[in-house]
Amino acid sequence: MGRGSTLVEKIIARAAGVDRVAPGQLVTAQVDLAFAHDSSGPRRWAPMLRELGVGLWDPQKVAIVSDHYVPAVDAESARILKLAREFAAEHQVGAFFDMVGICHLVLPEHGLIRPGAFVAGGDSHSPTAGAFGAYAAGYGATDMAAIVATGETWLAVPETIRVEWSGRFGAGVAAKDIMLFLCRELGMDNAFKAIEYGGDTVEGLSMAERMVLCNMAAELGCEAGVVAPDRTTFAYLRAAGRPVEDEAAALALASDRDAVYAAVHRFNAATLQPQIAAPHDPSRTQDVTEHAGIKVDQCYIGACVGAKIEDLRMAAAVLKGRKVSPDTRLLIAPASQKTTTTATQDGTLQTLMEAGAVLLPSGCGACAGYGAGVLADGEVCISSTNRNFKGRMGSKEAQVYLGSPYSVAAAAIEGRIADPRQFLGEAA
Amino acid sequence: MSGRAFVFGDNIDTDVMAPGTLMKLPPEELAQHCLAAVDPDFARTVAKGDFVVGGRSFGIGSSREQAAVSLSLLGVRAVIARSFARIFWRNAINLGVPCITLEQAGEISAGDRLEVDLAVGRLTNLTTGRGYDFTPLPPHLMAMMDDGGLMPHLKKKLAGAA
């Protein structure tokens, strides 16, 4: 045959119980982990499972994380959360995480995302788990109900796009800038494709930054984003208390040298500028200098993609010894309780609080307009979240710009979109 | 068993198939507004067994299943397009509406009579006399399709296993 397999093809072949698969081939895969949150999970699954007259196929392989409606702000969100808790107890869900953070971060924090796993998530940013060398895709309600009932799902094997980055980031540049840049370069219409990130830049990134790359595969329209597992992956999982037993097998998941890609793109990280996406979609990205000076009413650091401890540290690096401008407000919703704890211990939180930031609970918060920090008509926000579709963060008449935590922090100081490099010892 | 082609362009999104502002309507009523923004007569004129033909990225946008539900309720036999958005494609197949990817979808004109053999992967345009091959769905998806979609299929399977 002579044709090698990509990482994604290897995972799918294993999950489908066949030697190899080719793009376009339809297969049935056994799911290693199925997860959902309070909004997409129990409240949708319960009636369908009742209709089918079955329970969960394997409660140990199902994870539920309450993150969208936390903490409850009205009777309806309280009801949804109560339903999730009752469902988890009734079905003896192996992993139920209540109000400890956003699913895409909480699952890795507990070592539940394993290299080579086939992961099905009831959320469009499920590809985040691909940072660990898993195949992870998002599914609609009927699909997820069927998955938790049977443990399997069908799929068409996606083609893989490979994107290679080389060189080191300059000051004030992060994985978020890579993704905003790629949204512009590759567009958002990449359905039925997976994206694989590689190159020395990616190899040098922390797991947190790799999660950013895979999270925003969703914005590219890709069904999955992946990074091959390596020592960084193993170290993270060891620290999470769930080390990888067979590291050689995990390393062998990497795409074969003669794997066939839909396309291969190469970019230089060293020349990448901080990127800002203009309203109302993430592909409207330009260098920060193009948007500098735009007045912002709110600066928001939050979401699965943009409020991990590493993100908070980026913001703190910019804000250290400085103050949030009285013309704006800086809201910070750490992505998990663990993030808040770590930020408390290492001084990050102190730096942010002294600068004048407002601390919000861990959860999706204002990212999808569910929680605290939503916007009014005519307000302008710069946000470290992943999407800026019209109306997503509150009013349909609000404008949301996307940037890295560095860029959000810089805007907080100036009250306007600003180049973060001026606060990091490298002139723009 | 042939049906007529209703032809649309690129980027037909799920909002056009199931408008967000009308999502509270019962499914049967919502279906009456399906594709109305691009063809006001569609819901009234489409008949059981007819086909919807699109261009690129058919079904982009929100993941709402109601887009596929409406096509299903209107009796659409299959959707044929140059490319599909993944979640719509899955939702449609799960609801028993096959999506056929065909690069030459643009050769089909409004009103053409089409015939499709899903098992073989053959589409015939009876009006122009042209035939097209596509990759057929594998047996397990054909079985799901025959049962009317994922939930009925699963129900049957689970009942059989019990």
Ligand code: SF4
């Ligand atoms: S933080 Fe935002 S993008 Fe992430 S899971 Fe929550 S709503 Fe979705």
